Amino acid sequence: MAIQTRSLSWMERVYLSLLKGLGITFRTMFRKHIVRKYPEEPIPRSPITRGQPRLAQNEDGTTRCVSCGLCEFVCPAYAITITGGETERFIEREPKEFQIDMLRCILCGFCEEVCPKEAIFMSDELEFAGPTRAEHVLDKQALLRPISKLRQRIEFSNSIYNRWRRTALPADPAKNPAGPAAEPPVAIGVPHTDPTVRNAPSQDSNKNLPTRREP
Amino acid sequence: MGSLTEVTNTGDGFMATTIDAVVNWGRKNSLWPMPLGLSCCAIEMMSMVGPRFDLARFGAEAMRFSPRQCDLMIVAGTLTWKMAQAARTIYDQMPEPKWVIAMGVCASSGGMYRNYSVVQGVDLLFPVDMYVPGCPPRPEAVIDAVLKLQKRIERERAWSTGRQRPMPANPRGPILARS
Secondary structure, eight states, X not given: OOXXXXXXXXXXXXXXXXXXXXXXXXXXXXXXXXXXXXTTSOOOOOTTOOOOEEEEXXXXXXXXXXXXXXXXXXXXXXXXXXXXXXXXXXXXXXXXXXXXXXXXXXXXXXXXXXXXXXXXXXXXXXXXOBSOSGGGEEOHHHHEEETTTTHHHHHHHHHHHGGGOSBOOOSOGGGOTTOGGGSOOOBOOXXXXXXXXXXXXOSSTTTTSOOOXXX | OOHHHHHSSSSOSHHXXXXXXXXXXXXXXXXXXXXXXXXXXXXXXXXXXXXXXXGGGGTXXXXXXXXXXXXXXXXXXXXXXXXXXXXXXXXXXXXSSOEEEEEHHHHHHOTTOOSTTBOSOGGGTSOOSEEEOSSSOOXXXXXXXXXXXXXXXXXXXXXXXXXOOOOOSSTTOOOOSOX
């Protein structure tokens, strides 16, 4: 079998074909960069971004959490620790201690999904390196965030979780001291407009549930 | 260590602090990472050294896979007890000065896996300088950790009184039910 050889051009013999490679280098050097210059350019966020979980705080400073313990129960990493306590408000319960170990939290969002009071949301906070383990265990004071800061995430999570909520929660529980029972329930289940979901539910999602057949 | 430290007893003199500043500047701006990529966080670490989130902008360009040539070990992923001996060997093979970043919750504290096979935090095996929460932490969050580590290195006493590294008091460390 003959080995195919190719005779070199004069440029290659004089090693000037180096310029061809250098041309590619210089062309790439002056092309537009795709580097995101991080500390100067902040991390791009969207409502879908799941950052660290934070407790929602109403405008009057009260927490929405009633320390039901659902988030603690559903957390796959057992990162949440709650101690319930009493309060004089209508809700009667609020957490005495609420602790999330951020070095256990996997940012799954289950706590946000299961919360019946819209009290915990995945904020957009993502950058928290630290030299000790203890500083990452956040207590209730460190976790509270006013709902004005969580607005985008609240709207997004409502748009996806309202599919299986029968009634809407009152916008601000503190504004209705008589309690949620005093307000007429608003039926929801409006299909969200997420184009990536096939077979979005119809207007009344309860209508299409299968009924029990008589034996 | 040489005659310079004998001249200044406390190590706070002009010479010692100037040498500290120069040595620390050199060390912090040329951290060569040893990527201990164990699982999913390794993917984010790879993307961190890629072109979009460029770690080479901060000097940590040369990712050598031999611990003998590195000074920063990034533990990226879940460390199991089966791998623990190898990880400790790699740490021991790194020459001083060395730093460790525990990237992600699995490396920092065992994360989601509270079981018999996962090391509940690599600080049970060797001292850690930076913990990065997240599962996985965004590449920018790890770059933030490297920048914070650089700030800590700036403040070290590199030459004058020797590096003070906090070793865990009990090498097995405290294992808590809810850490």
